[in-house]
Amino acid sequence: MKKIKLAFYSASGCSGCMLSFFDLEEFFISSERFSIVWAPMFTNSKLEDLEKIDKIDVTFIEGSIRLSEHEEIVKILREKSEKVVALGTCAVFGGVPGLSNFYSTEEILSEVFGSDKEVPKPRLLLDGKYELTLPEFRDEMRRVEEVIDVDHFVPGCPPSEDQLLKIIDFNFEEKWIVEKSSVCNVCPRKVEEIKVSSVKRAFERDDGRCFLIQGILCFGPLTPGNCEATCVKVNVPCRGCYGAFPNVRDFGAKVVDLLSSIAEKNIAEELSRKYPNLARVIYAYTLPSAIINKRVRKR
Amino acid sequence: MKIGLYICHCGRNIADVVDIKNLIGYFKDKVNVVRDHLFMCSEPAWEMIRSDVTNKLVDRVVIAACSPYNHEKFFRSALETAGLSKYLLEIANIREQCSWVHGKNKREATEKAKRLIEAAISKVKTLKPLDDLRFEVERSVLVIGGGIAGMTASLDLAKMGFKVYLVEKEPSVGGKLIKFDKIFPLNDCASCVVSSLMAEVANNPMIELITYAEVEEVDGSFGNFNVKVRKKQTYVDWEKCIGCGACTTVCPPKAWKPNEFDEGLSKRAAMYIVSPQAVPKKAVHDPELCVNCGKKKLGTRRFLRGGKEYLTPCEKACPTKAIDRSKSWNPEGELLNFNVGAIIVATGYKVMEKETFKEYAPHSPNVITALQFERILSPTGPTGGKVLRLSDGKKPKAISFISCVGSRDVRYHTYCSKVCCLYMLKQARLVKEREPEIDVYIHVIDVRAPGKDLEEYYIEARRMGIGVIRGKVGGIEELPNGRLRILGFDADLGMPVEVEVDLVVLATAIELPEDSKELARKIGVAVDPSGFLKEDHPKLRPVESTLSGIFLAGCCQGPKDVSETVAQAKAAAASVASLLSKEEIKVEPFIAKVNEEACSGCGICENVCPFNAIKVNEVAVVDERSCKGCGICASCPAKAIDIQGYSAESIIAEIDALVG
Numbered sequence: 001m002k003k004i005k006l007a008f009y010s011a012s013g014c015s016g017c018m019l020s021f022f023d024l025e026e027f028f029i030s031s032e033r034f035s036i037v038w039a040p041m042f043t044n045s046k047l048e049d050l051e052k053i054d055k056i057d058v059t060f061i062e063g064s065i066r067l068s069e070h071e072e073i074v075k076i077l078r079e080k081s082e083k084v085v086a087l088g089t090c091a092v093f094g095g096v097p098g099l100s101n102f103y104s105t106e107e108i109l110s111e112v113f114g115s116d117k118e119v120p121k122p123r124l125l126l127d128g129k130y131e132l133t134l135p136e137f138r139d140e141m142r143r144v145e146e147v148i149d150v151d152h153f154v155p156g157c158p159p160s161e162d163q164l165l166k167i168i169d170f171n172f173e174e175k176w177i178v179e180k181s182s183v184c185n186v187c188p189r190k191v192e193e194i195k196v197s198s199v200k201r202a203f204e205r206d207d208g209r210c211f212l213i214q215g216i217l218c219f220g221p222l223t224p225g226n227c228e229a230t231c232v233k234v235n236v237p238c239r240g241c242y243g244a245f246p247n248v249r250d251f252g253a254k255v256v257d258l259l260s261s262i263a264e265k266n267i268a269e270e271l272s273r274k275y276p277n278l279a280r281v282i283y284a285y286t287l288p289s290a291i292i293n294k295r296v297r298k299r
Numbered sequence: 300m301k302i303g304l305y306i307c308h309c310g311r312n313i314a315d316v317v318d319i320k321n322l323i324g325y326f327k328d329k330v331n332v333v334r335d336h337l338f339m340c341s342e343p344a345w346e347m348i349r350s351d352v353t354n355k356l357v358d359r360v361v362i363a364a365c366s367p368y369n370h371e372k373f374f375r376s377a378l379e380t381a382g383l384s385k386y387l388l389e390i391a392n393i394r395e396q397c398s399w400v401h402g403k404n405k406r407e408a409t410e411k412a413k414r415l416i417e418a419a420i421s422k423v424k425t426l427k428p429l430d431d432l433r434f435e436v437e438r439s440v441l442v443i444g445g446g447i448a449g450m451t452a453s454l455d456l457a458k459m460g461f462k463v464y465l466v467e468k469e470p471s472v473g474g475k476l477i478k479f480d481k482i483f484p485l486n487d488c489a490s491c492v493v494s495s496l497m498a499e500v501a502n503n504p505m506i507e508l509i510t511y512a513e514v515e516e517v518d519g520s521f522g523n524f525n526v527k528v529r530k531k532q533t534y535v536d537w538e539k540c541i542g543c544g545a546c547t548t549v550c551p552p553k554a555w556k557p558n559e560f561d562e563g564l565s566k567r568a569a570m571y572i573v574s575p576q577a578v579p580k581k582a583v584h585d586p587e588l589c590v591n592c593g594k595k596k597l598g599t600r601r602f603l604r605g606g607k608e609y610l611t612p613c614e615k616a617c618p619t620k621a622i623d624r625s626k627s628w629n630p631e632g633e634l635l636n637f638n639v640g641a642i643i644v645a646t647g648y649k650v651m652e653k654e655t656f657k658e659y660a661p662h663s664p665n666v667i668t669a670l671q672f673e674r675i676l677s678p679t680g681p682t683g684g685k686v687l688r689l690s691d692g693k694k695p696k697a698i699s700f701i702s703c704v705g706s707r708d709v710r711y712h713t714y715c716s717k718v719c720c721l722y723m724l725k726q727a728r729l730v731k732e733r734e735p736e737i738d739v740y741i742h743v744i745d746v747r748a749p750g751k752d753l754e755e756y757y758i759e760a761r762r763m764g765i766g767v768i769r770g771k772v773g774g775i776e777e778l779p780n781g782r783l784r785i786l787g788f789d790a791d792l793g794m795p796v797e798v799e800v801d802l803v804v805l806a807t808a809i810e811l812p813e814d815s816k817e818l819a820r821k822i823g824v825a826v827d828p829s830g831f832l833k834e835d836h837p838k839l840r841p842v843e844s845t846l847s848g849i850f851l852a853g854c855c856q857g858p859k860d861v862s863e864t865v866a867q868a869k870a871a872a873a874s875v876a877s878l879l880s881k882e883e884i885k886v887e888p889f890i891a892k893v894n895e896e897a898c899s900g901c902g903i904c905e906n907v908c909p910f911n912a913i914k915v916n917e918v919a920v921v922d923e924r925s926c927k928g929c930g931i932c933a934s935c936p937a938k939a940i941d942i943q944g945y946s947a948e949s950i951i952a953e954i955d956a957l958v959g
Binding site for chain 2: 180181182184185193194195221222224225245246247248249254257258260261262
């Protein structure tokens with residue numbers, strides 16, 4: 001039997017999504033069906049090894065794209081792969097690292113390294129054998145889809161077991177591997193009608209009713225419910241780690257859209273007073289996919 | 300996709316400001332056909348568009364002209380007759396939104412016109428052919444309000460063969476007009492005008508008269524509204540009641556209150572019949588006022604020591620046993636449910652109370668509103684039509700009328716109540732006719748008597764010796780002897796004047812009653828800044844409300860006299876008939892459409908829909924009849940809902956073209 005050739009690559013990600021594969025017994029049980037041909041995370045895989053491979057069946061890319069290196073590698077992977085899967089919210093929507101798009105490159109570097117001068121520069125290694133070059137730090141964090149064509153999207157932070165089980169035979173067809181119904185459908189705090197009449201922060205007193213009714217921002221209605229409402233079950237409002245539903249272009253704008261339709265009165269001022277960093281809350285996982293981000297950057 | 304762009308000069312309206320030649324040059328290569336015309340709304344231009352579509356030169360049409368509000372339907376017909384879906388049309392408004400507002404900036408106006416047209420082109424590319432929604436029509440009408448407007452409209456519609464449900468909140472129809480003695484300009488008897496209508500309304504087999512009832516809920520849309528009407532509890536068996544009035548005379552004085560029909564000038568008992576001319580002439584019991592004679596509460600029986608049943612005076616008085624206090628009446632009344640194709644709102648007006656105007660000594664019983672004075676003049680009123688002061692029953696030596704009380708006043712209403720000048724003249728003339736020795740003064744800002752016979756009516760009033768003093772009244776002082784001193788101004792003399800009179804009549808402003816506003820909120824009809832119900836277009840659609848299928852008649856739309864009210868009621872009836880006489884109605888397909896694949900079933904849409912037009916059962920389902928296409932549900936968290944013709948795709952394409 002011909003084995004399915006798999007590749008795994010982690011760009012600006014935490015490797016969590018990839019590891020969730022290895023948390024799955026089914027992955028190991030069926031391991032005779034596939035071979036991992038390139039995965040720098042688990043095997044000794046170098047760029048030159050990748051260049052030698054001529055065909056990959058399925059490539060999983062995790063994390064968003066910031067460095068020139070990420071860009072180069074995903075482009076090579078795309079060329080060689082039959083199917084490219086964006087694995088996890090970072091790859092699909094930009095994820096938490098995407099919040100860096102609120103800052104310019106200079107701001108980020110000076111925050112991390114103190115001042116511009118101390119930014120690491122390319123230099124020769126002592127023995128002169130290799131030349132170490134640092135990849136270029138691009139101006140913005142991008143989704144995988146913005147760099148290469150992506151065939152399948154598997155959002156989640158990390159993706160849930162049921163999602164991975166759907167793709168474990170590596171022969172799936174659906175473009176989006178994600179639950180159709182929202183977190184609200186699996187939420188224990190179910191209500192008949194949601195109306196928002198005031199605004200509260202999550203650390204204020206929680207009376208056990210639906211968070212939105214209490215005025216606490218909860219993104220349950222906007223987020224696919226693969227998670228089985230794990231956060232709400234431990235009394236934490238949904239932060240939308242699965243990103244938006246496939247049709248939605250901009251998660252944060254959709255939050256505003258939703259709030260404006262379920263708010264009983266004008267809560268805009270209260271909202272911006274209680275959440276001074278509202279944009280960072282509503283775009284916590286999806287900033288690179290937002291419309292606003294692009295416009296600001298152009299200027 | 301072949302796009303045709305048609306640019307209108309609108310005579311010189313657009314062409315003087317926007318450089319049309321420049322536009323044609325700019326768009327020549329961007330679309331398949333560009334044409335301009337001096338008047339795009341003319342027949343030759345219409346034919347030009349139509350033949351381009353017929354000859355397959357274009358299959359999407361962009362028209363750069365005036366607001367779509369003006370001629371969209373006209374342009375659509377050109378597409379439709381040429382065999383193309385009429386909704387593959389987009390109008391760029393380069394008149395109201397461009398040439399009219401940027402007249403001084405010709406270059407920028409042309410640039411803006413380009414952007415507007417580009418947006419329309421981008422949008423038209425995203426449009427999909429749509430068909431009208433077709434609905435069956437319910438051939439019946441709900442008329443809300445049984446005043447002169449409601450009765451006239453009901454009778455007209457009934458005569459045309461439509462089933463009419465006439466709902467009146469009082470126990471009797473007749474409205475305000477039945478309270479009047481005579482009406483201008485002919486001084487003919489109001490009762491004679493309106494009584495016959497009341498009888499006709501009650502006896503017409505096509506009219507179902509539902510009095511003492513209020514509209515509770517209206518669902519659905521034009522062609523098929525579902526109406527819920529609550530018939531209030533009368534506590535009297537109307538089947539048995541013969542309207543003899545025996546019960547109304549036996550209530551003890553403890554159970555009396557100011558009579559609404561006499562504007563509070565007389566008293567009525569807990570058992571009452573609204574007026575001597577009431578239709579239907581049936582008694583009503585007011586449980587709030589009732590003192591439960593003999594401690595016999597509603598729904599209980601009481602036996603005397605001998606075993607004989609105790610009957611309250613009203614029960615005893617009733618010759619037909621229509622009053623049965625031992626019956627446990629349901630205080631909720633009865634909920635009626637029926638479907639109608641259209642609704643006419645004719646809920647009428649109210650006049651402001653004198654208490655609002657502290658400067659006019661409202662505490663004095665000799666200061667009354669004009670509607671109260673109307674009752675004094677009426678033969679069915681508290682004085683039987685004699686001109687008397689109610690405080691002491693004496694004939695006044697002098698009467699003053701004060702106009703514009705609350706109207707034309709920035710503190711209350713800026714509009715003119717329109718009928719006050721003439722009804723003051725009428726009342727003054729009636730006083731003079733009956734008691735020529737009474738001095739009558741009218742204080743006005745100016746006399747407004749436009750129209751047929753009305754100026755003549757005013758001249759005649761002056762000839763009769765009625766003093767018309769031009770000038771605003773600053774205040775009224777009550778003198779120790781009960782007389783009233785009017786502190787006014789005479790603009791003709793240019794000096795302050797003081798007049799001492801025995802009775803003051805205030806022509807308080809006409810306004811929309813609170814419960815009519817509540818009704819408007821319930822059925823979704825807009826209220827305009829003056830506080831009256833808003834017509835769809837002041838000139839072209841004066842009887843249509845802002846919601847299709849709901850029409851307005853009478854003073855709920857604005858102050859007007861009897862002839863205007865009747866004219867509007869007849870117009871509303873004719874408009875309803877013209878729409879309901881068809882087998883089916885066509886409705887624009889701009890309603891919510893659910894993408895079932897994407898729907899997450901979260902229920903937010905059901906939660907936010909103001910028209911109950913969307914229900915979630917696994918996936919969301921839109922009720923096409925009820926959906927008004929407002930777009931609130933398009934806030935769908937899964938973006939599974941779009942408004943047909945205004946999809947997110949279309950709107951984003953437009954925005955991209957505008958800002959790109």
